[in-house]
Amino acid sequence: MFNFLGKYYPLYLNGTAQTIIISIIGVLIGLLLGITIVMLRLSEHKFARAIAKTYVAILRGTPSMIQVMLIYYVLSGLITIPPIQILGASLDRVIPGAIALGLNSGAYVSEILRAGVTSISVGQTEAGLSLGLSPKTTLYQIVLPQAIRNVVPALGNEFITLIKESSVLFYIGVQEVTAQALGIGGTLYNFIPPLLVAGLIYFILTSLMSQVMTLVEKRLGRKYRQVA
Amino acid sequence: MTQTRIEVSHLNKTFGQQLILKDISFKVVPGEKVVLIGPSGSGKSTLLRCLNRLESPTTGKVAFDGQDISQLEGPKLWQLRQQIGMVFQQFNLFPNKTVLENITFAPRQLKKVPTEAANEQALALLQQVGLADKANTYPQMLSGGQQQRVAIARALAMKPKLMLFDEPTSALDPEMVAEVLQVMKQLADAGMTMVIVTHEMGFAEQVADQVLFLADGELLDQGGPDQVFHHSQNQRTRSFLKQLS
Ligand SMILES: Nc1ncnc2c1ncn2[C@@H]1O[C@H](COP(=O)(O)OP(=O)(O)O)[C@@H](O)[C@H]1O
Ligand SMILES: [Mg+2]
Numbered sequence: 427m428f429n430f431l432g433k434y435y436p437l438y439l440n441g442t443a444q445t446i447i448i449s450i451i452g453v454l455i456g457l458l459l460g461i462t463i464v465m466l467r468l469s470e471h472k473f474a475r476a477i478a479k480t481y482v483a484i485l486r487g488t489p490s491m492i493q494v495m496l497i498y499y500v501l502s503g504l505i506t507i508p509p510i511q512i513l514g515a516s517l518d519r520v521i522p523g524a525i526a527l528g529l530n531s532g533a534y535v536s537e538i539l540r541a542g543v544t545s546i547s548v549g550q551t552e553a554g555l556s557l558g559l560s561p562k563t564t565l566y567q568i569v570l571p572q573a574i575r576n577v578v579p580a581l582g583n584e585f586i587t588l589i590k591e592s593s594v595l596f597y598i599g600v601q602e603v604t605a606q607a608l609g610i611g612g613t614l615y616n617f618i619p620p621l622l623v624a625g626l627i628y629f630i631l632t633s634l635m636s637q638v639m640t641l642v643e644k645r646l647g648r649k650y651r652q653v654a
Numbered sequence: 655m656t657q658t659r660i661e662v663s664h665l666n667k668t669f670g671q672q673l674i675l676k677d678i679s680f681k682v683v684p685g686e687k688v689v690l691i692g693p694s695g696s697g698k699s700t701l702l703r704c705l706n707r708l709e710s711p712t713t714g715k716v717a718f719d720g721q722d723i724s725q726l727e728g729p730k731l732w733q734l735r736q737q738i739g740m741v742f743q744q745f746n747l748f749p750n751k752t753v754l755e756n757i758t759f760a761p762r763q764l765k766k767v768p769t770e771a772a773n774e775q776a777l778a779l780l781q782q783v784g785l786a787d788k789a790n791t792y793p794q795m796l797s798g799g800q801q802q803r804v805a806i807a808r809a810l811a812m813k814p815k816l817m818l819f820d821e822p823t824s825a826l827d828p829e830m831v832a833e834v835l836q837v838m839k840q841l842a843d844a845g846m847t848m849v850i851v852t853h854e855m856g857f858a859e860q861v862a863d864q865v866l867f868l869a870d871g872e873l874l875d876q877g878g879p880d881q882v883f884h885h886s887q888n889q890r891t892r893s894f895l896k897q898l899s
Pocket of ligand 2: 698820
């Protein structure tokens with residue numbers, strides 16, 4: 427059943443490399459954007475809050491496939507990215523694709539961070555303010571570090587979702603794992619074994635991400651974990 | 655040299671439609687210990703929080719060292735709060751910082767005290783509250799009484815001119831109340847100006863120069879501890895005290 431791998435495994439390796447590259451760029455953009463949006467969302471300026479709210483509402487309320495395609499067509503209309511190949515990835519598709527994933531993920535990351543901030547008791551803010559710290563210092567030095575620690579598991583879930591969602595980039599011609607599996611399936615006239623292999627690859631990637639997040643969680647928690 | 659540290663005049667505070675504090679006026683002179691008593695929900699915390707402007711008065715005036723602070727905003731407000739320490743019922747220590755870091759954080763951040771000097775001062779304060787050996791511990795490893803003593807040290811590290819206490823022993827197991835009251839007593843004896851919300855009437859009678867009785871947002875009774883605790887003419891005060899004992 428899996429004999430085809432002997433011939434086609436380079437395509438999978440190539441697809442996996444592309445999925446990993448896209449996911450890493452997407453996670454980084456999502457994290458930076460998420461932090462930026464939550465800063466706007468928690469700012470004192472009404473206008474900034476409105477921008478953040480609108481952004482999150484739109485990105486959460488529309489299908490990621492449509493977001494990806496729109497960003498691809500808009501971006502390639504605005505600038506010409508040379509079709510340079512890196513690890514078999516064509517940059518003119520990979521870059522808009524990764525940006526689209528990051529823009530989408532940023533909305534979710536900002537909501538996760540906001541929930542984290544809300545989870546920290548107002549007593550922490552009041553303690554900071556009563557010492558004479560500014561609201562900004564209190565938020566960034568007292569509340570956010572605790573909030574981020576609390577939301578590491580939720581962020582992990584979001585990153586795992588992003589890895590899986592990266593399969594929508596197949597619609598704009600990114601040769602990531604799903605695209606490769608479908609290509610191989612078409613050649614073989616049998617889609618089931620190639621898709622099973624693709625599923626296994628995603629499973630391995632998401633498990634690795636899970637491991638990384640567990641390490642991060644341990645590292646952040648080590649300092650003040652309660653001794654039982 | 656100002657005659658009054660705090661002067662509250664005709665303070666009203668509303669939350670939404672509800673009038674929570676009604677025409678409150680009183681004075682606190684430097685070195686004075688004022689104890690604020692009253693039933694739960696009477697507005698004690700709200701009044702205390704108007705003094706360091708965690709709450710804003712709706713109308714009326716709050717003056718600190720002669721300066722009206724009722725409308726302060728921004729950096730001027732933050733600077734005011736540096737001079738007023740506050741101790742909360744729930745301690746509110748920073749769980750991700752060690753005891754030492756909890757105490758040194760504000761002085762280092764706000765007064766740019768060098769690390770070494772800040773640590774030295776923090777250790778002296780820990781000595782003062784009897785916790786010199788806990789400097790490198792995280793708050794969660796401490797008992798409630800120990801946490802509250804660290805919280806007092808943290809507030810003192812900013813060298814405040816006024817200390818506010820909002821039911822500092824109400825969240826503590828009974829056996830830990832005394833150690834916190836003892837630290838507060840020391841502070842009182844050292845001449846600190848203090849406004850204290852408490853249900854510890856024995857302690858109140860011992861340290862108070864002035865007792866304020868608040869009920870339904872109104873200052874119903876006001877006087878020396880002997881006067882309020884033993885010779886009050888006010889029916890509400892007497893029944894409140896009776897019900898506590
Ligand atoms: N932020 C707030 N918003 C609305 N109502 C509040 C708020 N804080 C306090 N209150 C109300 O004000 C009243 C007095 O509260 P508080 O000052 O905490 O009383 P105390 O400390 O004497 O128990 C209560 O009825 C409480 O529900
Ligand atoms: Mg209260």
